[in-house]
Amino acid sequence: MLIRKLNPGETPPWELLELADPCRIIVEGYIKSSTIYVGEESGEAIAVYVLKETLKVVVEIMNVAVHEDFQGKGLGKQLISHAIEEASKRGYAQLEIGTGNSSIHQLKLYQQCGFRIVGVDFDYFTRSYDELIYENGLLCRDMIRLCYTFES
Incomplete structure (x- = not known):
């Protein structure tokens, strides 16, 4: 998979972005x-991630998604590794990410990639979204906050 920055004026891959965050x-x-x-295969967008600076020394992965047909092939790990590399190159001290309490596979992946749980935003999803979100048979209620800290 080739990972590239979306060019200015290029339409974002909405279908992928809304896989990770259903509220447009x-x-x-x-x-x-x-x-x-x-992330592209044969010129087709199959994955996406979004980086947003939240503080001068902190950047957050706001969205990360892999098209359903390509899941389970290690592409999510490639995206997270790429995000870590980008954040490091850009000189950030920390890379953050938040995910739902019901996002069991994502929680495992992020921790395998070196992220540590640093907090919980209780009821984030139930107060921020109009419709309830269920995943893996669980109500997605709380946002689990994780952080990757770069060596200084």
């Missing part, structure tokens, strides 16, 4: 001030 209004809010990276 929320996604539109954060992509305006973010950098979008697209």
